[in-house]
Amino acid sequence: MNGLTVAAAQRCVIETMRRLGTESVPLQQALGRVLADDVRANRDQPPYDVSAMDGFAIRSADVANAPAVLEIIEDIKAGDMPQKVLAAGQCARIMTGAPVPQGADAVIRVEDTHAQVDDHVQIAVTVKSGNDIRERGESMRTGEVVLAAGTEITPGVVGMLAMVKASSVLVYRQPRVAILSTGDELEGLDEPIDANKIPDANSYALMAQVQALGIEPVLLGIARDDPDHLRGLLQRGLQFDVLLVSGGTSVGVHDYVRPTLEALGVQMKFWGVAMKPGHPMAFGVAPLTWIFGLPGNPVSSMVCFEQFVAPALRSIMGLAKLHRATVSVKLARDVKHRPGRTDFVRVMLSKVADERLATPTGNQGSGILHSMAMAEGLMVIPAESKGIAAGEMVTVQLLDGTGFQGESGGEW
Numbered sequence: 001m002n003g004l005t006v007a008a009a010q011r012c013v014i015e016t017m018r019r020l021g022t023e024s025v026p027l028q029q030a031l032g033r034v035l036a037d038d039v040r041a042n043r044d045q046p047p048y049d050v051s052a053m054d055g056f057a058i059r060s061a062d063v064a065n066a067p068a069v070l071e072i073i074e075d076i077k078a079g080d081m082p083q084k085v086l087a088a089g090q091c092a093r094i095m096t097g098a099p100v101p102q103g104a105d106a107v108i109r110v111e112d113t114h115a116q117v118d119d120h121v122q123i124a125v126t127v128k129s130g131n132d133i134r135e136r137g138e139s140m141r142t143g144e145v146v147l148a149a150g151t152e153i154t155p156g157v158v159g160m161l162a163m164v165k166a167s168s169v170l171v172y173r174q175p176r177v178a179i180l181s182t183g184d185e186l187e188g189l190d191e192p193i194d195a196n197k198i199p200d201a202n203s204y205a206l207m208a209q210v211q212a213l214g215i216e217p218v219l220l221g222i223a224r225d226d227p228d229h230l231r232g233l234l235q236r237g238l239q240f241d242v243l244l245v246s247g248g249t250s251v252g253v254h255d256y257v258r259p260t261l262e263a264l265g266v267q268m269k270f271w272g273v274a275m276k277p278g279h280p281m282a283f284g285v286a287p288l289t290w291i292f293g294l295p296g297n298p299v300s301s302m303v304c305f306e307q308f309v310a311p312a313l314r315s316i317m318g319l320a321k322l323h324r325a326t327v328s329v330k331l332a333r334d335v336k337h338r339p340g341r342t343d344f345v346r347v348m349l350s351k352v353a354d355e356r357l358a359t360p361t362g363n364q365g366s367g368i369l370h371s372m373a374m375a376e377g378l379m380v381i382p383a384e385s386k387g388i389a390a391g392e393m394v395t396v397q398l399l400d401g402t403g404f405q406g407e408s409g410g411e412w
């Protein structure tokens with residue numbers, strides 16, 4: 001088992017993905033989903049010309065030879081409709097967002113005026129027609145497409161959807177995801193501590209990775225190294241859209257996962273990827289289900305999730321961006337590498353004297369979950385690399401919650 005390159009394996013996974021139809025969700029639950037339909041403006045916004053500043057609505061011709069003293073004939077707040085039409089020499093006190101009265105063609109902000117007694121104001125500056133006026137329809141015009149199908153619903157998109165009063169939104173359906181851990185040595189979260197057992201971390205780390213994509217997975221528990229028990233749980237898993245099985249993918253005599261999947265009619269697309277960690281990664285398809293066989297070592301299963309499962313789930317959800325953002329930073333210390341496999345090294349990111357650095361989080365053994373817990377990113381060492389020296393530029397995939405901590409308080 002040497003395996004496909006990471007890129008070839010990713011292509012193979014993504015090529016088999018498709019969307020799962022659409023559903024309507026309340027706007028309050030739409031964050032992170034993807035629009036399945038164009039969204040059009042149902043009104044002009046703003047609905048009339050409004051002031052962009054707190055100040056005075058004026059006729060620009062009146063201030064052509066500023067300073068000029070103008071009579072204040074009205075106070076207009078946001079929400080008011082103007083009652084009067086400005087004539088020459090007149091102005092209206094106006095607040096940001098309030099409608100510009102007829103006759104006015106510009107706004108002067110209050111800082112450029114001097115208060116006068118008897119409802120008069122002195123304007124200190126000359127402005128062009130249109131100054132500090134936001135025109136009707138500037139943000140959106142009735143009927144125009146303001147959000148295209150395929151748009152990811154970010155907080156800004158939620159705001160836009162509220163602006164067009166979309167209280168429910170048509171989005172692509174999320175996949176239903178099941179997670180199964182395998183192995184006689186595993187001890188469930190609710191089971192009493194047995195010093196000879198290994199706590200099941202993978203079910204929960206994978207659960208959290210799925211949740212980070214906005215999907216609530218179902219945990220199927222732990223399958224024992226017994227073909228019948230495993231078979232029963234895999235059959236349950238094959239009723240979901242996506243099944244993640246961790247452990248039992250390698251070549252050990254008790255590694256029943258792949259043969260059992262095949263016996264259940266799963267067509268394996270590949271087994272083995274030239275990567276570290278994660279080498280024994282497997283992927284297959286069944287009539288209803290995409291199946292990912294993730295290596296049992298906790299870091300391997302998480303890294304494989306990042307490289308293959310997360311892009312697949314994003315693709316099913318209709319997202320255009322399948323991969324995490326990467327940054328190019330300097331490596332803080334030498335890292336050895338033997339050509340052959342793409343290596344994903346857990347790193348922390350820092351900023352020292354204006355230089356952005358990646359530092360490996362310590363022991364990179366694929367069972368050392370602590371170094372994954374500390375990681376802010378995964379540094380990618382290309383398969384052909386013979387090692388990277390301190391000071392060389394490297395590519396780092398950013399993981400969730402990454403803030404750049406550094407001397408200047410974390411700004412990136």
Ligand SMILES: Nc1nc2c(c(=O)[nH]1)N[C@H]1C(S)=C(S)[C@@H](COP(=O)(O)OP(=O)(O)OC[C@H]3O[C@@H](n4cnc5c(N)ncnc54)[C@H](O)[C@@H]3O)O[C@H]1N2
Pocket residue numbers: 181182183185186198199200201202203246247248249250251252255277278279280294295296297298300366367
């Ligand atoms: N002869 C070979 N042996 C192994 C190879 C190989 O190519 N030839 N590959 C190694 C690599 S790389 C990995 S990764 C592991 C993957 O093995 P499996 O997917 O079969 O996983 P297991 O053997 O079941 O477990 C490996 C390791 O991980 C622990 N584990 C498993 N599940 C969990 C869980 N849910 N939570 C926490 N820890 C878990 C398990 O106890 C083992 O220590 O195979 C190598 N062997």
Ligand code: MOO
Pocket residue numbers: 276277278279280295297300366367
């Ligand atoms: O994939 Mo194994 O990933 O190196 O521990």
